[in-house]
Amino acid sequence: DIQMTQSPSSLSASVGDRITITCRASQSINTYLNWYQQKLGKAPKLLIYAASSLQSGVPSRFSGSGSGTDFTLTISSLQPEDFATYYCHQSYSTPHTFGQGTKLDIK
């Protein structure tokens, strides 16, 4: 199975900050990397697919980059509604796998 390692596991930031979350795959996954946001008690929501494509309806302050084994999710200017947990997901091969999550909270 492909292992996905996210860092950091938690992050404290302020409204207006720019933050970056990284995700590393244990082998090359091309750009089969997706990012989800999950708020407490809710289902995950797709933010970024194919490493860098913004899902319809997602604000442009979210962006993704990377290919191969190293990927990043960037939020350019944090808004109050962005405080949540973020997961990366590799869909290069089955079984699909998720990162362990990054919890983003308010400083």
Next chain:
Amino acid sequence: QVTLRESGPALVKPTQTLTLTCTFSGFSLTTSGTCVNWIRQPPGKALEWLARIDWDDDKSYSTSLKTRLTISKGPYNDQVLLKLTNMDPVDTATYYCARIPPFATSSYAMDVWGPGTTVTVSS
């Protein structure tokens, strides 16, 4: 509008078999490229991908759970079933189903998720 909704028992006993149903609308699982996945999340823990069934009935499973899992299409064209045998308290989790849309071959991203159903395993 695409929607999915999970249903099943909220409480199961150890050693029992769990059967969950994902009922969906707004898309067809017979459309080429469409897939439905099951994912679970134990309380306070990360997401865990469980299984996927494709439009052509191809199936994929979690390596660690494949001997216990069965995914299948329901008797009508709007349901996907998941069976997990020999339930244990560590299987306590919220179980989600999610769609991979047609033409998503560049990503296989799950674009719409159900709200989830919580299953507790306890005697």
